[in-house]
Amino acid sequence: MTHAVPLLETRELAKSFRGLKALSGHAVQVREREIVGIIGPNGSGKSTLFNLVTGFLKPTSGAVYLRGQAITNLPPAQVSRLGIARTFQGTRLFGQLSVLDNVTAAAQLRYPSSLPGVLLGLPAAHVARQLAENTARELLALTGLEARANLRAASLPYGDGRRLEIARAMATRPALLMLDEPAAGLNLGETRALAALIASLRDRYGVAVIVIEHDMDLVMNLCERVQVLAQGQVIGEGTPAEVQASVRVREAYLGSDDAA
Ligand SMILES: Nc1ncnc2c1ncn2[C@@H]1O[C@H](COP(=O)(O)OP(=O)(O)O)[C@@H](O)[C@H]1O
Numbered sequence: 701m702t703h704a705v706p707l708l709e710t711r712e713l714a715k716s717f718r719g720l721k722a723l724s725g726h727a728v729q730v731r732e733r734e735i736v737g738i739i740g741p742n743g744s745g746k747s748t749l750f751n752l753v754t755g756f757l758k759p760t761s762g763a764v765y766l767r768g769q770a771i772t773n774l775p776p777a778q779v780s781r782l783g784i785a786r787t788f789q790g791t792r793l794f795g796q797l798s799v800l801d802n803v804t805a806a807a808q809l810r811y812p813s814s815l816p817g818v819l820l821g822l823p824a825a826h827v828a829r830q831l832a833e834n835t836a837r838e839l840l841a842l843t844g845l846e847a848r849a850n851l852r853a854a855s856l857p858y859g860d861g862r863r864l865e866i867a868r869a870m871a872t873r874p875a876l877l878m879l880d881e882p883a884a885g886l887n888l889g890e891t892r893a894l895a896a897l898i899a900s901l902r903d904r905y906g907v908a909v910i911v912i913e914h915d916m917d918l919v920m921n922l923c924e925r926v927q928v929l930a931q932g933q934v935i936g937e938g939t940p941a942e943v944q945a946s947v948r949v950r951e952a953y954l955g956s957d958d959a960a
């Protein structure tokens with residue numbers, strides 16, 4: 701039964717940097733359409749996990765599976781083509797390109813073949829560009845950036861830039877969207893709007909989401925399941941309520957200065 705195979709699975713995943721165990725013995729299973737939160741103090745291995753899953757780092761040991769297929773040592777572009785998209789902890793936009801072109805460029809990664817152009821008897825590049833732009837415009841509308849389509853990305857206010865990154869990631873039509881601290885630097889209203897946006901992306905496109913976040917409000921309201929990391933290890937996992945109630949998690953994290 702295909703639905704028994706998790707969308708994403710890590711097994712015994714580990715990464716050391718010159719003896720420092722940034723992540724060890726990591727295991728997680730994420731189902732299709734699920735929204736999973738990853739929390740933990742600074743330096744607990746959250747971004748390292750994202751880098752290992754998306755091919756930006758090679759693990760010291762362990763494995764990553766996408767729908768049962770090992771993707772462990774694939775390069776980032778191939779992981780992206782297989783259906784995993786991500787954002788980074790810091791903004792990584794093409795500042796000199798327009799808002800629209802930022803998303804269109806990402807959407808074009810989806811149309812590597814010239815087949816539609818051949819079928820329609822049109823120049824393939826033109827057709828691919830048009831399909832990508834349609835996707836981009838739909839995502840700009842969803843992320844509330846439609847009116848800013850022709851502005852340079854660098855000129856956007858901070859909160860708009862963060863939503864543009866999400867639009868860009870979604871333009872590849874991923875099965876799994878991985879967001880690294882998407883609410884960092886956002887105010888309360890922006891953070892709530894972000895949670896609504898992430899939920900609507902899941903509902904509309906059926907995408908699963910893994911979100912690293914320090915904002916407990918966002919994690920507790922948005923995520924169906926939460927995994928807690930500390931010093932590179934999983935120290936707790938469950939529903940938001942279960943995780944909040946766990947003494948071990950409280951000691952390691954929720955009572956620390958990060959919970960403010
Ligand atoms: N490229 C790297 N080279 C050396 N050490 C790294 C590198 N990336 C992360 N680390 C270290 O690994 C640990 C986990 O980092 P990270 O995954 O970024 O934590 P988090 O995202 O949870 O704050 C930290 O001690 C960090 O300094």
Ligand SMILES: [Mg+2]
Nearest residue numbers: 746747748789
């Ligand atoms: Mg990080």
